[in-house]
Amino acid sequence: MLIRRGKTIGICMGVKRVLELVEKLQKEEPSLPLCTVGPLIHNPLVLNKLAAEGVRIIQDPGEARTGVVVGRAHGLPRDVKEAFSRMPVRFVDGTCPRVLKTQDLAEKQSLLGYHIIIVGNSGHGEVQAIAGYVAGQNYTVLATPQEARACPLFSRNFVISQSTIRQEEYDQVCGVLKRRAEEEGRELKAVQTICPCTRDRQEALKELSNATDALLIIGGKDSANTIGLYRTALQLGKPVWHIESAREIPPEVFGCAVVGLSAGASTPEWIIRGVEQVLEQGSQEAGSISGPAGGHKNKLTTTEGRNMETLRSKKAFICDMDGVLYHGNQLLPGVKEFVEWLRKESKAFLFLTNASERSPRELQEKLSRLGIEVDSTHFYTSALATAGFLATQSPGGSAYVIGEAGLINALYDAGFSMNDINPDYVIVGESRTYNLETVMHAVKLVLNGAKLIGTNPDLTGPVEGGIAPATGSLISPIELATGSQAYFVGKPNPLMIRHAMKRLKVNREDTVIVGDRMDTDIRAGIEAGIEAVLVLSGVTNYENMKKFAYRPNYIFKGVGEIPHFKENGSGIEK
């Protein structure tokens, strides 16, 4: 498969600027709470990442009590900005300079007596912010030629637009207004305020389409300019899909000879690269790796820059436990050598588990019984991730917990208190005390307004002699009875991986995840933007792996191969 990018795709100047602003504030003021007014940009993966880093979203100036508040790239109405500036916080305006220009134009022309017509979506934050600058609320918002035919025209009209609408849509609306103004003898001026970033991405997409069999448009499902790209792509007559991340790549794409990529102005490079990597892997045959049954001679070919040297040079290894290090009470082959190698090479490492019932100390003791001695700081559970995440969302909050000591202690350590009257959260993890009474109480609390959190979405977990229902199964009666959907913190939520990287103080480029499950470990790695290693020592075999729309970057029989595997020319061979 050939993968082609449009000449201009992805993040624009305004979005890049506001993300860099937040990053700078995080570095300058690490101890101060950081909030954004509404979502900073229209991209759920970026927003999840920010949430994982402790950045909260607030809507109302009344919620701004302390710390730093950043205004979004597409701007805020003047009165909202002024209200934030009066609060006891540092307000930092992240409005894109191009949007500021349009706001300025709206204000000046309305003060000169023009009725302002904004071509765009009345529900979009940017349009609402521009409208907030129009003197005397003297404005109309129009989205379609039909609306342009029906709206009242004033004696003096001034047309501007949302920065991210499509040129064709603007031209159609503006054309109707111009014709009407001429017929009705009204003055009508129009200034082009569509952002060049929107136009460039649209033009690049049209050019790209000629040389491809199918198109993937990458970006938030509520991002106006990404939706604009998707609509244009639909008109180009090629098969097209709008995806937010690599995990949404449809299987049909892997059968295409040439796939074109475009991405909206709020899609950062790491998301685009994640999609490219999955496409690259999906289009390659794999190299001399035998599955656990030992019958396959499939190949995992290395790609330029992705070889054993690249893998071994990673500074941090995040490893799943069950199926990677051990099965039940049996250590897997090569694990001792792998852990010795991690130590000898001074790698940062964390052993990660979605199970929430055990504390790091208990996990340390388990590995010790199996002959592996590592400090308890090397263990990270979904209970720790849940506690860490909620501490950033609601510092000093309270919870009603259905779970075991590992979860309850993690929450206490994160500053949470237990509360079964009116908690902020109902949190469910693996539990041996789960019963109808605890479920009924949880239902009552959720109906009274507590938010429902699951430590991990696993439906089952291994137990001695079989499987047992895990958190995903235990929480579903509460979801069904309340109509609320739980938020799960553990894998495949990339949030857990980002928290783990934060603990290890490493960045994405230096980190790799090692796991045995495609649907949790590998997916979490891809969505967190890190390279992923599948080991066939657990639940996945080579044939199962091929059913997924995404691929790991490396495949091994077990972790023991990571320090010793030898490459040979076009493929990896033992």
Ligand code: SF4
């Ligand atoms: S699309 Fe244009 S106007 Fe909007 S944030 Fe990006 S650079 Fe600014």
